[in-house]
Amino acid sequence: MPLVPVVQVYARDLPASSDVPFPPGTDLLQVLWCPFHHAPYYGPMAQVFWRDSADVSAPMTEFPEPPEGADGGALPVPCVLHPERVMEYPSYDMTQSQADEVQAIAEELEKETGWSYWYDLSVAPGVKLGGYPGWTQDPQWPRCACGRVMDHLITVESNEFDGEDSPRWIPVEDQAGGDVWNTVKNPTDLVLGDAGGVYVFVCSTCPGRPYETVFDCS
Ligand SMILES: [Zn+2]
């Protein structure tokens, strides 16, 4: 499977309270994917590597050339991450009756504050570890062979925010001005299908950390 690097995170760069399930003896998470269209979702197929950074003796200094014929929208431009911890609340991942109940409160809240629960206050868009998947369609949580519903490990979305999310999800440092729509919104240059996302799920209790890739778009 021809792989391109997507996200690399060291445990030391995460807050101590992070619940990223590093297996014992590892401190480096690497997510790569094959940038061709894979059934059943016709999106990239991820591979997850948990490593001990001390074992990485000769890291690559150049990005490898992408495989020929790959979906260009699935080839991320190299970026540096500036992780920021945010509190999320469910949106897509609620039952209809829960959503109805929240909607009543959300309407009041929006009238008083101008904030939309659904766009501004619940699920953060963009690339993120943990929290709720940034679904574009109905949730589809994979189940591990052990019987557990897997945990959301990472969402990699085309855009860091969209028009309706603005300005809530634009980092404070970037709100000062400049061309946020083209730089901060889509720094990776990813266009996953019709601007959707790739969601990787992991079983945090099975020793081999089995994982699954889900893709959706509008
Ligand atoms: Zn492939």
Ligand SMILES: [Zn+2]
């Ligand atoms: Zn399992």
